[in-house]
Amino acid sequence: xxxxxxxxxxxxxxxxxxxxxxxxxxxxxxxxxxxxxxxxxxxxxxxxxxxxxxxxxxxxxxxxxxxxxxxxxxxxxxxxxxxxxxxxxxxxxxxxxxxxxxxxxxxxxxxxxxxxxxxxxxxxxxxxxxxxxxxxxxxxxxxxxxxxxxxxxxxxxxxxxxxxxxxxxxxxxxxxxxxxxxxxxxxxxxxxxxxxxxxxxxxxxxxxxxxxxxx
Amino acid sequence: xxxxxxxxxxxxxxxxxxxxxxxxxxxxxxxxxxxxxxxxxxxxxxxxxxxxxxxxxxxxxxxxxxxxxxxxxxxxxxxxxxxxxxxxxxxxxxxxxxxxxxxxxxxxxxxxxxxxxxxxxxxxxxxxxxxxxxxxxxxxxxxxxxxxxxxxxxxxxxxxxxxxxxxxxxxxxxxxxxxxxxxxxxxxxxxxxxxxxxxxxxxxxxxxxxxxxxx
Numbered sequence: 213x214x215x216x217x218x219x220x221x222x223x224x225x226x227x228x229x230x231x232x233x234x235x236x237x238x239x240x241x242x243x244x245x246x247x248x249x250x251x252x253x254x255x256x257x258x259x260x261x262x263x264x265x266x267x268x269x270x271x272x273x274x275x276x277x278x279x280x281x282x283x284x285x286x287x288x289x290x291x292x293x294x295x296x297x298x299x300x301x302x303x304x305x306x307x308x309x310x311x312x313x314x315x316x317x318x319x320x321x322x323x324x325x326x327x328x329x330x331x332x333x334x335x336x337x338x339x340x341x342x343x344x345x346x347x348x349x350x351x352x353x354x355x356x357x358x359x360x361x362x363x364x365x366x367x368x369x370x371x372x373x374x375x376x377x378x379x380x381x382x383x384x385x386x387x388x389x390x391x392x393x394x395x396x397x398x399x400x401x402x403x404x405x406x407x408x409x410x411x412x413x414x415x416x417x418x419x420x421x422x423x424x425x426x427x
Numbered sequence: 428x429x430x431x432x433x434x435x436x437x438x439x440x441x442x443x444x445x446x447x448x449x450x451x452x453x454x455x456x457x458x459x460x461x462x463x464x465x466x467x468x469x470x471x472x473x474x475x476x477x478x479x480x481x482x483x484x485x486x487x488x489x490x491x492x493x494x495x496x497x498x499x500x501x502x503x504x505x506x507x508x509x510x511x512x513x514x515x516x517x518x519x520x521x522x523x524x525x526x527x528x529x530x531x532x533x534x535x536x537x538x539x540x541x542x543x544x545x546x547x548x549x550x551x552x553x554x555x556x557x558x559x560x561x562x563x564x565x566x567x568x569x570x571x572x573x574x575x576x577x578x579x580x581x582x583x584x585x586x587x588x589x590x591x592x593x594x595x596x597x598x599x600x601x602x603x604x605x606x607x608x609x610x611x612x613x614x615x616x617x618x619x620x621x622x623x624x625x626x627x628x629x630x631x632x633x634x635x636x637x638x639x640x641x642x
Contacts, residue, residue: 213442215583216431222462225469227428247437253635254440258590262633268641318631351569358573368430375473416533418477420468426483
């Protein structure tokens, strides 16, 4: 693997910002979009469980409806792409069994070889109530969101993550209520408008000594 | 900003895996390590609130103690670097006031200009109980973890995130109990050992059609 140039990486980290105004004319090239979808699919998750589903919203009318449940934020309709990141609302024993079967099949390994992992995961899930299991799934989904946003920045693609949405309304509109998944967050992706005043604003962060300690 | 080459990005996403065995001899170069710290400090968070503190553990004896609270996983002592990602355990009104003051100072803007945001954030925090505020902070911290891991992969640096730790014991050992922060997760960073058998194992992921839907 040939790593990316360090200056490129540094500059992408500084270049990224939460885009408030997208240029509605600009489209993400197909190969780049595929790479962004891959960054979600290949995202790390604890035990590899992938407790998520990513819903890409292409339909303009659906975008408009969702915008009404998103404090009317224009990114929802103006960004080239929009992904609703949903997390498992009830990660349960059935999903653990399914994952172990899938793992054994994928690796062509007898299922017995995974007995220890199966027991570990079963205990892990049994040790959490439904609320905590959902929470845990949401955390993993935020990790995937981080991978998506950082990958986009490396490719010179702008993003705006949105928590300012009504997740229950999203679940309702998207028919997720009985699906086992619930809306966790949204990410819009595309290219900043040339007049987005936030693009030029300096990034405001606490000084390193306040957020990073060394022991 | 000159974006990274798409093939480089694609290959980094596939190259990354949760490294089980690090080469304890190999060191991350200083400029790369600084870039990884920057990826944490510059990570996105909702409202820019940065509800986190990142604790780098350099002391070998402290690493050994923490390993005992981490199911004895060798990455804790063998990886070149280790970061404990902690999240605010009680994001409260005082922190909101502090953030708004800091924002106004940083941008050289009168504090009055942020009255709307101050009211919004105060309502946001007041609307959650302590448990949910902590949870919310942990989610943001996982986003930062995602940015860290993806940035590392782009730079050709291996990582292993660890949830399999005893967070209460970590808080105790690190003296975090009264600090307003609590251990959320750990990330170890360095370079894979040439005989880590997991490096060659195919990445097991559900097929795209199971985790990505288009509407």
